Amino acid sequence: MRYYCLGLAFLFTATLAQAAGMGEADAWHLLARTGFAPSPAELSTYARLSRSAAVDQLLAQSTQQAVTPVPAELAAYSPPPRLQDVSEAEKKQLQRQQAQYGMQLRAWWMQEMVATPSPLTEHMTLFWHNHFVSSMEKVKSPALMLTQNQLLRRDALGNFGDMLHAVAKDPAMIIYLDNLQNRKAQPNENFAREVMELFTLGIGNYTEQDVREAARAFTGWSLDRDTGTFLDRPFQHDNGVKTILGQTGNFNGDDVLDILLQQPATAEFITQKLWRDLISANPDPAEVKRFAATFRNQHYEIRPLLRAMLLSDAFWAPRHRGNLVKSPVELLVGSVRQLSIHQLDPRVLALTSRQLEQDLFAPPNVKGWPGNDNWINSTTLLNRKQFLDKLTRGADMPVPEQYMMQPPTPQQRLARLTDRSMNRIDYAPDNWIGTLATHPQEQYRHAERLLLASTPSEPVASGLPPADYVRTLLLDPVYQLK
Amino acid sequence: MLRRDFLKALGCVPLICTAPDLAIAASPTGQYQNLLILIEFKGGNDGLNMAIPYADDAYYALRPRIAIPRDQVVQLDERTGLHPALQTMLPLWQAGELAVVQGIGYPDPNMSHFRAIEIWDTASASNEYLQQGWLSRTFAQFPPPQSYIAEGVSIGSADLGPLAGGARAIILNNADQFSRQAKLADDALIRSGNAALAHILKVENDIQHAASHLSGHYTFTTEFPKTTFGNAIHTASEIIANQSGVAVVRISLNGFDTHTNQQPTQARLLKEFADGVVALKAALTELNRWDSSLLMTYSEFGRRPQDNAGNGTDHGTTAPHFIIGGKVKGGLYGKPPALQQLENGNLTYGVDFRSLYSTIHEKWWRLPASSIPGGHFSNLNIIRT
Numbered sequence: 001m002r003y004y005c006l007g008l009a010f011l012f013t014a015t016l017a018q019a020a021g022m023g024e025a026d027a028w029h030l031l032a033r034t035g036f037a038p039s040p041a042e043l044s045t046y047a048r049l050s051r052s053a054a055v056d057q058l059l060a061q062s063t064q065q066a067v068t069p070v071p072a073e074l075a076a077y078s079p080p081p082r083l084q085d086v087s088e089a090e091k092k093q094l095q096r097q098q099a100q101y102g103m104q105l106r107a108w109w110m111q112e113m114v115a116t117p118s119p120l121t122e123h124m125t126l127f128w129h130n131h132f133v134s135s136m137e138k139v140k141s142p143a144l145m146l147t148q149n150q151l152l153r154r155d156a157l158g159n160f161g162d163m164l165h166a167v168a169k170d171p172a173m174i175i176y177l178d179n180l181q182n183r184k185a186q187p188n189e190n191f192a193r194e195v196m197e198l199f200t201l202g203i204g205n206y207t208e209q210d211v212r213e214a215a216r217a218f219t220g221w222s223l224d225r226d227t228g229t230f231l232d233r234p235f236q237h238d239n240g241v242k243t244i245l246g247q248t249g250n251f252n253g254d255d256v257l258d259i260l261l262q263q264p265a266t267a268e269f270i271t272q273k274l275w276r277d278l279i280s281a282n283p284d285p286a287e288v289k290r291f292a293a294t295f296r297n298q299h300y301e302i303r304p305l306l307r308a309m310l311l312s313d314a315f316w317a318p319r320h321r322g323n324l325v326k327s328p329v330e331l332l333v334g335s336v337r338q339l340s341i342h343q344l345d346p347r348v349l350a351l352t353s354r355q356l357e358q359d360l361f362a363p364p365n366v367k368g369w370p371g372n373d374n375w376i377n378s379t380t381l382l383n384r385k386q387f388l389d390k391l392t393r394g395a396d397m398p399v400p401e402q403y404m405m406q407p408p409t410p411q412q413r414l415a416r417l418t419d420r421s422m423n424r425i426d427y428a429p430d431n432w433i434g435t436l437a438t439h440p441q442e443q444y445r446h447a448e449r450l451l452l453a454s455t456p457s458e459p460v461a462s463g464l465p466p467a468d469y470v471r472t473l474l475l476d477p478v479y480q481l482k
Numbered sequence: 483m484l485r486r487d488f489l490k491a492l493g494c495v496p497l498i499c500t501a502p503d504l505a506i507a508a509s510p511t512g513q514y515q516n517l518l519i520l521i522e523f524k525g526g527n528d529g530l531n532m533a534i535p536y537a538d539d540a541y542y543a544l545r546p547r548i549a550i551p552r553d554q555v556v557q558l559d560e561r562t563g564l565h566p567a568l569q570t571m572l573p574l575w576q577a578g579e580l581a582v583v584q585g586i587g588y589p590d591p592n593m594s595h596f597r598a599i600e601i602w603d604t605a606s607a608s609n610e611y612l613q614q615g616w617l618s619r620t621f622a623q624f625p626p627p628q629s630y631i632a633e634g635v636s637i638g639s640a641d642l643g644p645l646a647g648g649a650r651a652i653i654l655n656n657a658d659q660f661s662r663q664a665k666l667a668d669d670a671l672i673r674s675g676n677a678a679l680a681h682i683l684k685v686e687n688d689i690q691h692a693a694s695h696l697s698g699h700y701t702f703t704t705e706f707p708k709t710t711f712g713n714a715i716h717t718a719s720e721i722i723a724n725q726s727g728v729a730v731v732r733i734s735l736n737g738f739d740t741h742t743n744q745q746p747t748q749a750r751l752l753k754e755f756a757d758g759v760v761a762l763k764a765a766l767t768e769l770n771r772w773d774s775s776l777l778m779t780y781s782e783f784g785r786r787p788q789d790n791a792g793n794g795t796d797h798g799t800t801a802p803h804f805i806i807g808g809k810v811k812g813g814l815y816g817k818p819p820a821l822q823q824l825e826n827g828n829l830t831y832g833v834d835f836r837s838l839y840s841t842i843h844e845k846w847w848r849l850p851a852s853s854i855p856g857g858h859f860s861n862l863n864i865i866r867t
Contacts, residue, residue, distance in 0.1 A: 189741075
């Protein structure tokens with residue numbers, strides 16, 4: 001029997017790292033956890049920096065806006081048609097258009113993640129999308145989902161309190177958690193419950209009575225359907241006295257959010273979730289409390305919290321390396337970035353991500369994707385491997401017709417069938433591996449270091465041609481880890 | 483060394499950590515020839531509009547917007563009836579193969595979707611946190627035969643629910659596709675203290691095992707509905723047709739979180755469910771498995787008796803669930819909804835959900851109910867022997 005030890009992989013870096021820098025193993029860990037597995041250029045750039053210089057650079061380079069232009073038809077809000085007023089044929093047409101716009105929206109974000117100069121920004125935007133969940137499945141309007149995405153990107157590294165207040169009045173959230181129907185006569189409890197359970201305090205830190213009282217405070221918050229903007233309807237607001245988490249007063253929704261932000265549990269809940277995202281599946285309670293106290297004292301500024309976590313001993317501990325599962329988005333976007341695959345249609349990435357159970361803009365429920373080990377089940381693991389296998393074989397990955405804005409002409413359809421190069425992935429392993437180093441031996445070592453969080457679970461047979469070598473690494477279970 | 487053995491040595495897989503009863507483990511009994519089919523209503527199904535107390539004026543008083551009019555209720559007896567979307571299930575009731583167990587819940591109910599379903603999946607008390615699904619615990623103690631393609635198959639859900647935390651279980655949406663892809667799962671041998679990697683390797687191992695036995699096609703004469711649930715029923719039927727066996731099939735149906743505009747949504751879902759169950763009965767009858775199959779529905783909680791201003795309902799407590807099968811003693815069981823005696827606006831429960839699990843253990847699989855934590859729960863007399 002052979003024994004392999006994770007972590008041995010990192011020994012080689014000592015000899016390769018620049019004198020002052022943290023080295024490639026550290027750079028790989030930092031980049032994979034804060035964005036996507038690194039490209040060759042990113043790896044060598046960051047390897048030369050010290051840990052703190054690298055973290056500061058990542059934080060400093062974060063952005064607030066996407067670099068990928070938004071398709072005009074997505075950005076334009078149009079009020080939902082009354083379904084009783086449209087014919088069956090029109091309904092079908094609307095559904096078709098909705099599916100296309102939905103796919104365009106997902107593809108837009110995928111493209112942004114592939115192209116972004118700041119993977120950290122996209123990583124955190126996705127983190128908040130999975131925290132302040134809304135779903136296209138219920139919201140229906142791509143424009144409103146896009147607005148929420150822009151909000152989350154703007155505040156991704158800003159202030160959590162500001163983001164919470166903004167999200168509570170965000171049109172997509174109003175629709176998703178049924179605040180549209182929240183009237184004083186009979187409050188709808190959905191938003192009040194989830195804001196406490198999932199956005200701030202966490203379960204166990206509030207009572208059913210708190211949910212009912214908070215729901216009263218949120219009454220009146222609604223949406224102007226014609227413009228798709230937040231609407232406060234004072235005549236639907238319950239002006240009575242409420243008692244929430246021990247505080248009594250004639251509270252409105254903003255007051256409740258401030259009460260939630262005062263609770264230490266809120267800072268701890270967010271910090272714990274970030275720990276699971278950045279460090280390991282099992283947060284250290286004492287450390288979480290320490291980070292959370294700072295977070296709350298610094299008025300919920302996200303950047304200093306991230307800096308502290310990314311420079312902590314726990315983040316760099318060898319036992320925490322390669323111990324998290326890549327999300328589908330990380331796997332797909334990361335592979336495309338790492339292997340420098342340029343022409344893959346972002347709609348294919350979006351559809352594959354859906355197949356891998358991370359459908360962007362449509363998490364399964366308000367708790368979001370549970371993540372880590374939950375990404376891997378018998379179906380998703382096989383689908384992951386199938387995608388990676390196709391990628392290295394230069395297989396066809398066409399966009400299904402129902403997601404095309406214009407149906408293809410018969411000539412185009414014929415061309416798609418006969419000219420196989422049309423949909424083919426442009427990956428050429430020989431060229432790619434050749435860019436990594438001059439000597440063939442070095443090329444293989446570089447590829448392994450770049451692609452895997454640690455040594456492969458089984459040693460790769462020697463003498464494989466480049467394409468087989470790369471495929472073996474991609475299909476190794478360790479490739480699923482970050 | 484088989485991967486399963488080294489995982490055992492590592493203690494990564496709780497299933498194997500629980501000391502098995504070796505006598506039973508060595509010679510699996512035939513009890514798992516009795517198949518359990520779980521049907522999960524995700525989101526908290528409004529049970530009051532599924533099994534309807536149509537003779538109770540309080541029902542109409544509490545639900546001015548969403549009550550089912552009396553003349554549309556599919557009457558089962560003089561006070562209880564089914565949602566009209568369940569009409570196609572009436573023959574099951576008439577054949578005495580549908581048991582409606584009312585008032586199912588547990589003490590100190592939790593109204594978070596996520597915590598509540600965790601309680602159901604692990605069979606824990608409200609304040610008890612367990613990692614292992616209730617079926618995983620059972621299978622650890624009383625393993626189904628190794629020759630089975632898997633101990634459990636889950637369809638329509640990304641998680642394993644009651645099969646989480648150790649059972650040899652796979653998530654499957656299309657058996658053919660699964661078999662085709664399975665060759666990409668390699669069978670690497672590795673020793674590692676890395677829990678994420680150990681999980682991936684266990685999944686690969688389960689895939690390998692299932693794929694190596696998942697072959698052969700059965701052509702049904704049954705027509706399956708062209709719905710998501712109908713497809714799931716079709717996949718389930720194909721798995722069951724496979725001679726290699728499986729102990730549990732779990733099928734999840736999404737969309738029951740109806741805070742607003744509940745009526746059309748619930749009606750659509752219940753119709754999908756009813757049509758699916760009718761097809762499933764036909765398929766199981768074809769396979770000569772109807773008498774050895776038990777279907778049980780469940781949901782994380784019921785909903786509030788009083789409707790809200792958005793024509794929907796907020797999270798509540800107890801609900802009725804259906805038990806269906808060739809060996810089921812049909813009828814009404816449990817505690818009818820006491821709408822005059824609400825507690826804080828919610829129904830009180832009469833049957834602990836763990837009683838259902840206990841019944842499955844003792845009456846269906848003929849196992850001791852020792853894997854159900856929290857003491858012994860009384861069985862329901864709903865299975866013919």
